[in-house]
Amino acid sequence: MATVPANIPYDDRDGFIWMDGKTVPWREAKVHFLTHALHYGSGVFEGIRAYNGKPFKLREHCERLIEGCKIMDMACPYAADDIAAACLETLRVNNVVNGYIRPLAWRGAEQMGVAAQQTKTHVGVAAWEWGNYFAGDAQDKGIALQTSRWRRPPPDAAPVHAKACGLYMICTLSKHAAEKAGFTDALMLDYRGRVAELTGANFFMVVNGELHTPEADCFLNGITRRTVMELARENGLKVVERAILPEELKTAQECFATGTAAEITPIGRIDGISYAVGPVTRLLRDAYGKRVRA
Numbered sequence: 596m597a598t599v600p601a602n603i604p605y606d607d608r609d610g611f612i613w614m615d616g617k618t619v620p621w622r623e624a625k626v627h628f629l630t631h632a633l634h635y636g637s638g639v640f641e642g643i644r645a646y647n648g649k650p651f652k653l654r655e656h657c658e659r660l661i662e663g664c665k666i667m668d669m670a671c672p673y674a675a676d677d678i679a680a681a682c683l684e685t686l687r688v689n690n691v692v693n694g695y696i697r698p699l700a701w702r703g704a705e706q707m708g709v710a711a712q713q714t715k716t717h718v719g720v721a722a723w724e725w726g727n728y729f730a731g732d733a734q735d736k737g738i739a740l741q742t743s744r745w746r747r748p749p750p751d752a753a754p755v756h757a758k759a760c761g762l763y764m765i766c767t768l769s770k771h772a773a774e775k776a777g778f779t780d781a782l783m784l785d786y787r788g789r790v791a792e793l794t795g796a797n798f799f800m801v802v803n804g805e806l807h808t809p810e811a812d813c814f815l816n817g818i819t820r821r822t823v824m825e826l827a828r829e830n831g832l833k834v835v836e837r838a839i840l841p842e843e844l845k846t847a848q849e850c851f852a853t854g855t856a857a858e859i860t861p862i863g864r865i866d867g868i869s870y871a872v873g874p875v876t877r878l879l880r881d882a883y884g885k886r887v888r889a
């Protein structure tokens with residue numbers, strides 16, 4: 596499958612989407628207007644990258660989807676293995692080699708209203724050929740982040756450890772505000788005012804040769820985040836998970852973002868502070884590139 600230009604709507608492409616156990620033509624993969632998830636945000640999703648036809652950490656992503664369903668009180672009719680098989684099948688039928696896989700579990704239209712015990716959990720998987728998440732010279736110069744006015748909620752105010760659809764409304768608002776102001780993405784603080792993460796990626800900074808990252812106690816503990824910490828330790832770097840305050844950002848020599856979509860992307864600027872794309876970022880980016888293709 597060739598990469599489809601970004602201006603082609605996602606509902607008007609060639610290919611096939613796996614939905615509830617069947618592979619359906621791409622344009623026919625539809626849901627009803629009264630789908631619960633559409634009204635109340637009752638969905639959980641995943642993002643997985645495939646490199647040379649092989650999805651990276653497929654099993655972990657599928658397990659996280661199942662765990663997300665549990666957190667959202669959604670009875671998923673499939674096991675992690677079934678979803679993994681659906682992902683591989685979706686890659687195969689669409690002939691995707693280096694691309695992205697998007698599984699989604701959502702409450703259907705069987706019941707309408709806040710209570711939704713009678714809804715079924717539906718599952719779909721799409722896949723498409725995909726390049727870099729951040730366009731242009733992001734890898735050479737780094738992306739520019741604007742601190743968002745929206746904060747990540749506390750763990751007793753939202754299901755913060757699930758990759759739940761509803762949590763992304765503040766991410767979209769933050770990213771829109773950042774782009775409107777000429778930045779690439781937003782840096783989100785948490786409810787305590789500490790540095791949390793980006794709108795779709797985790798945050799790292801390098802301080803005097805050590806790798807520092809916020810504790811993932813109110814946001815997604817990314818699979819890439821954990822892979823990068825492992826790679827850092829393998830390369831003899833000290834990794835520190837701790838509370839990071841925004842005023843400490845000026846003490847960092849390098850900053851970068853991690854995520855399945857973002858991979859490892861250097862951060863060139865946060866509000867008024869500039870960073871160079873430094874040796875630790877380059878080392879980990881290379882190591883990550885090798886690991887995902889191993």
Ligand SMILES: Cc1ncc(COP(=O)(O)O)c(C=O)c1O
Nearest residue numbers: 795796797815817818819854855
């Ligand atoms: C809000 C948010 N944080 C962090 C991440 C990074 O998670 P992962 O590395 O598992 O893709 C993502 C991407 O999925 C995300 O959407």
